[in-house]
Amino acid sequence: MALWTMILRKMANNKWLQLNLWFGLAICVALFSSMPLYSHAILQRTLQKELQLIQQDLSVYPGYVRISTSIASDTMNEETIQAIQQADRYVENIPNRMGLDDLSSYRMRITQNLKVYGADATEQEIKAQNTYGNFKAVTDLEQRVRLIDGRMPNPDRNDGVYEALVTQKFLLNMKRDIGDEIIGFVNQTKEQFRIIPVGVIDTAPEADRYLPFLVNSSGNGFFIPFSQFEEEFIFGGKIKVSSLDWRIALDYNQLKVDHVDHFSAVGNSVRSYFQSRLGISSVDIPSLATVETYKEKKEKLDVMLLSLYSPVMLMLAFYLYMSANLIIERQKTDISVLRSRGASRLQIMLSYTAENLILGLTALAVGPLLGVWFTKLLGASNGFLEFVQRAALDVTLNSSAYKVAAAAVLCAILLILIPAFLATRVSIVGQKQQMNQLTRMSFWHKTGLDLILVGLAVYLLYGFNKRQEDLRKLALDSDALQVDPLLFLMPALFALGSGLLILRIYPWFIRFVYWIGRKWWSPAIYHTLIQISRSSGQYLTIKVFLIMTVATGLFSANAARTINENMENKIRYAVGADIALSILWENDAPPPMAGPSGPVGGEGETDVSAGPPKRVQYTEPPFLPMKELEGVESAARVFRKDQISFSLERGGDGSAMLYGIDTVDFGRTAWLPSGLLDHHINSYLNLIASDPKAVLISRSLAEANDVKPGDPIRLKWEGLDQALFTVYGIIDYWPGWNPLPILGSPAADEGETAARPHLVVGHLDTIQNNLALEPYGVWLKLKDGTTSGDIYEELSTRKIPVTGIQDTSQELIRSNNDPFRLAINGVMTLGFVISMLISFFGFLIFWLLTLSGRTLLYGVLRAMGIPFRQIIGMLVSEQLLTSGAAVLIGVVIGNTISKLFVPLFEMSFATREQVPPFKIVYQLSDYIQLYSIVAFMLAAGLLILGYRLSRIRISQALKLGEE
Template identity: 45%
Template sequence: MALFIMIIRKMINNKWLVLSLFFGILMTVALVGTMPIYSEAILSRMLVKDLETFQKERNLYPGQHWSLISFGNEDAGKRTSTIDAMDRYIKQEAGPSFGVPVKEIVQELRTKSFRVYTEYDPDKKNAPTAAIRAYSDLDAHIKLLDGRLPADKPVNGVYEVMLTEQALIRFGIVLDQVLTLKDNSIQGTVKIKPVGMLTKKEDDDPYFRNASLSDLGASFVVDDGLFENEFIRGGTIPVAASGWYVLLDYTKMGLRNVNDFLATDKAIRDEAKKKVPVFQAEFTAPSIPVIEKYFERSKQLGKLMWSLNVPVLIMLGFYMFMVSNLIIDRQKNEIAVLRSRGAARWQVVASFAIEVLLLCAAAWLIGPFLGMWLTKVLGASNGFLEFVQRSSMTVRINEQAYLYGGIAAGASFLMMLVPVLLATRVSIVGHKQQLARMQKTPFWHKTFLDVLALATAFYGLYSFRNRLKALQSLGLGEDDLRLDPLQFVMPALFVVGAGLLILRLYPLMLKLIYWAGRKWWSPSLYASLIQVGRSSGQYQFLMIFLIMTIAIGVFSAGAARTININMEERTRYAIGADVVLQSQWPNDKPPPAPPGFGPPDPAEAAKASAPVHYLEPSFEPFRNLTGVEDAAKVFVKKDASFSADSKLGTITLLGIDTDDFGRTAWFPDHLLNYPLYDYLNLIAADPRGVLISKTLAEQRSVKVGDTISIGWENVDYQPFVVFAIIDYFPTFNPNPPLGTATSAGGKLNAPPMLVVGNLNRIQFQLALEPYQVWLKLKPGAGSQELYESFQEQKIPLTSIVNAREELAKVKSDPFLLALNGILTLGFMISIAVSFVGFLLYWILSLKGRTLQNGIMRAIGVSLRKLIGMLAMEQLLTSGAAVLIGVLIGNLASRLFVPNFQIAFNPGSLVPPFKVIFEAIDFVRLYSVVAFMLALGLGILSYMLSRIRVHQALKLGED
């Protein structure tokens, strides 16, 4: 107890150092804790969004789970017991165990199919077949188009049923007409009477597995109570199957409960297979493929988050090591005295271990809550230091947050005991000897850690570039080669190595500055150079700390801006314009043959294979759409053919009106040797002229001035003249398509080829076929007004691609959100920790030099000059570190930011990935750093002004 009280008192006496150390531990635990919290939150949001997209595209409710058991030759008792047992299991055990709120559980019951006869024609040979079905709680989800609801009991021995309009037409009957069911499995005669025609009450009601009710086209529906009493219990008609349709609220689905969903799905399958043979069971859960994809995305996102946070974690490690060193330095004399008076090393280490353990335990308890708040900051980031009002993510503290936080706290605990272990090795005599001697050469200096770190970083860069070249040349995706997280650690190694290397040379630079102006320096500047030059070793921790902070900030700014702009340019380039439309064209193409019919006769086949003639609709309505600034016709033929000197090939042919296209298409200026409009002007002067891609020129040895012939199926080839060769063109990707690395023969597939020609000539000499309409919107024009204009103009569209909507999807991608959020959060933490470390270091340094500063004042140095000396010291140390950090950060960005493209399918990255810096990012960065330095200098100047000369001199006497 006495030891504990002593530790608490010691912590109170060093409260500012202890609080600074606690701050570093807390930020480390919180940062590590954000990883599982953010991964779960962002992937849960994206899972729900993907399920919503699945529902829109497939018109299938994704929160459903369907299980069906069928019966063969089982007796009636066995069928009844099986249905009852499975019904209890689904409703009482399986439903609650999905981990997602259950909206409804629908039981579907079916009989086998029977021949249906009318009273007027009981012996009809080709009588249609039909089954009887029942659904639980059906009445609440249907409305009657005609008739009434059937009775829940037989009426005069006749079972009343409902059916859909489709079934009514199929059977060729009317309501209230009595029908007879006949089958060998039915004893006696079963009569039914349709009394109502049903349809859905709400079109988007997920109660119905089949949205169109087409599965009821050959069925009659009875009351579920009647089905159970008469068919299941009574055995009047054999029951063929029973199914359970579980409706789940998929909007509440997240990564925390998908394992429960999958486990329950497996449990239902196993339970059903215990009761019936495997071939008599059927299961459907359309969300499972989407869920399984997210397990892999979760792993990838985890790797990415760890990799991106490595530089910040290294910086936090430096911070805690620096602060713990400051604490130990202040107590080395005390430690040496305790050791000289008989205290064992373990006793001294134990006292410090208890102190650090208290801090780590407190940080472990608080850190996850701070991490949850930081996660919300991550979710609101839209770029580097940019925040938007985005719908809040569902954030919760999970078990992994405390697990990761505990590991981080444990690592911090072990790291901070290292200075204590080193200090306890020194006796009081050795401690006084060290104080009298000059500082030793740093460990990293003697072991050349700076050179080792740089060599490792450059090897990683070389390895990455080789991988990237393979990805792009073979048309592979990012999953085809293993994503090495160490590729993202390389920037941190480069920053540390480059910073340490410059610090190795920094004392020589100071000597050079001192020697160059030794005859002209003022006394204050002379004193500052002497102070920094002779004590450069003690500043190195602070300088490498600031270098890392600023370099990581510059790297974060460059990485975030580069990734955001490259992803935006990639999306806009792939689309080609703000909006791309495809309208319906009247034509004479014969309709497809109905399914189930045999092959057409030769005359019909010839008619179907004949060329299709199209009628071009008016183009003016597109120009008059609300918010449209320019519009262009763009004909795209992806399977066109060409010949050049007996060399054949398949190309993508683009036909354009050069003037309209130049004003409408989006294209960056840096991709071609000359502006795009120069190339468009070339072919505008001569309708025979075409532009060809570099891939075509290289693969078929075609050069400018050559003639090539172009055509396609049922279209005669026509000659064109090559006017220019281009590397890129809107929508054209010269890289091999993803997933086509090799052909069937094992050879590399050739990159795609492109030809761009005049639309008028293509339409006149080749064929008139539907073209796309590209639109450029006016600044500030909204998409909703444009869509409303389509309806007003009554323009029939078959497809529409909106670049703004696609960009919104890109920015909602979990990887891009993670990149923006983590880079922003990393920089904010770096600046906060840097400010605390910077201020703490200089305050302690100033306190340690109280006697020196008092003497300077006593011999006549004014406060102004003393503050000037302090400012010069900061300029030579902190200022130099900031400048070095900016240079290293820029260099690291240019070398290592391209590494990030490996996470975004580099084979499809067109335009090519490039490093981008914008002035606004550096304004933000430098503003924060300048504020930090100015505030620190202000606080230090205030402390300097409070020094009393007589107190300082008295301190010296003591």
């Protein structure tokens, strides 16, 4: 008990230092615990959003499960009946096995096809009738369909007649009405069934929003009660049952990232269960493909988070070590006295271990809660130090967070104990000797760590640059936004190594400054220069703090800005405008002539008399309504045709993509960033506007075929005669066109420079008049304040038949919600904020302790007659030559690592799709924001230090000296 009392008293005597150390531990715990929390929360959000996109893209409920199987057996024997019953029980248990609630489900049974005709049909009508139908049964049918006419069937009828529900279309095909008896004839067994339609049904979407039963998609047939179907055909065996269907709607909102492996395993086991059990089976779980990618995503995200956190972890390690070292420095005399009086090193270390355990356990209690706040801060980040009103992440503390936090506390305590362990090796005599060795070299410089770190970073930089050049030259591809973790670790290593290297030289620079002006320096400056040059090791940690904070802050700002801008520009360029639409064109194309077993006609037969395929004639829909859409600033017709043929007068031909545009509308609507072309895009449009036969060609086409402006070029595609055009200009890029080498080309496979695609841009009207009228797309530029939803609603209101849509804003939203991009923006912001916090507190605690250690010195200086203004000048000049110099060094290093390492992020994008070219983005507002925060921190620190200095009294200082 006495030992604990001594420990608590010692902590109380150093309460501000202990509080500072506890703050570092709490931040450390919060940071580490936020890693699994953020990884889990962001993947959970992304999983839900990607599942929701299934409904948007495929028009299918994300929790949809459909199982369909044929029945191979011709008769309903005991074995088949038992297999069907087992399958029913198995499917019924699928929701429980997946751990998701069953929102809706139904079963459907279908018999083999019957030839159907009216009971009163003549022999001639029977022969001419070519209508087929079958018996169908759906569980809870009366609750899933809408009865248009008639009544529901009676399953208890015992006169051999089946009452059934049918669709209006089927009745029209049969040329019969409700109540008319229909005969169903089985060709194989010659058996007949008497059927009377008693009601007409239609789809009732409102009956089930998860699994609406689409009546028309079920084809022709007779819907009878499910119980009657089971009794007559499953157990009775009166006709062959051809197929079974089970459909389930699971509550996908309950699916958690932790359970995706289990969900995938159950989904695959369902497929295995129905494989050849009853017949040919089909299992459709649309969400399975999305879910199966999440294990790999989680692993990659965890690695990325670790690499993103590495710089701030390094800062925290420095902070904790500095705080612990400051505490030990004040207690070294006590430790040496205890050692001299017989205390063992183990006893002293046990006391410090107990002291740090108290701090660690209290930090472990608070840190994870702070980690939850950190995680929510990460989720709201949309860029470096940019926050948006995004839905808050669903964050809950779990065992993984506490395990990581406990491991972080343990490692932090071991780090904190290092200064105490080193201090226990020194006797009281050695302690007095060390106090007088102000100029001893630091451990980092003794071991040459600065040179090692810089060399390692440069070596890795060379390897990454070599790899990037290979990707660019050979048009090799890489996954979109899969960032190599070393891209974040390398700049931190380089910044640390460069900072230590400059600080190795900096004391010599101070001595040189002192030597130059030694005859003119005022006493205050003289004292400051002597103090800094002789006590360089004393300032090392705080200067490294500031250098790392500023350097990594600049790198984070430039890296985040570059990644965000390049991803957004790529999306805008690929779409070409705010919205790109495909509109339905009426045409005379014949319907596909394919039956169940393939094309009509014998296999291998060829109609030698058939000529070339007839060209499809299209009817152009009106374009004016697109321009008149409310919220549309401008609209343009854009015709794009792949693989058109070109030929040149001097020889040479090939294939290219053809663009047909209206120059005025296209110039107002299309998006192209400045700097991609030699001149503004409107200059090229004006160039060709005067001549209907004028075209622009890509530089790849011009260089490959030695084409110059003024040369004629002939264009055509299959089934057309050539049309003559004239080259007016050469371009490198065009909205929506990818000029990069073709992936997988023979040249690329052989390790050579890959072939580049070609482009021709001409007038749409000329192309339509001289070549052919074919469907074009419509590009829209929206007015400020207009949303995509407004345009969608108006398109629906005007009943414009849209067949395809590319929406820049929606693509940008998807990109912004990418877990890797969210991680980059969030962690870079959080890392900088934490770095600034610990730098501020470290700055304050360092200088406050330094001031308290110089109380006697300042008192003596005041007693010697040096005015307070000069003492303040000494403090300010010391700050400028230490903290100010560190900030300046950090700016230089930050700009250097931005220029060296930010270009490497080009490898993080799909090389094949990175158009416009990757560019480094520097924004003045980022620098102003960063410098303002650093300046505020230093100014606040100086004000606090000045206030503390003004409180020093000469009499107290001199009395302290006497004691």
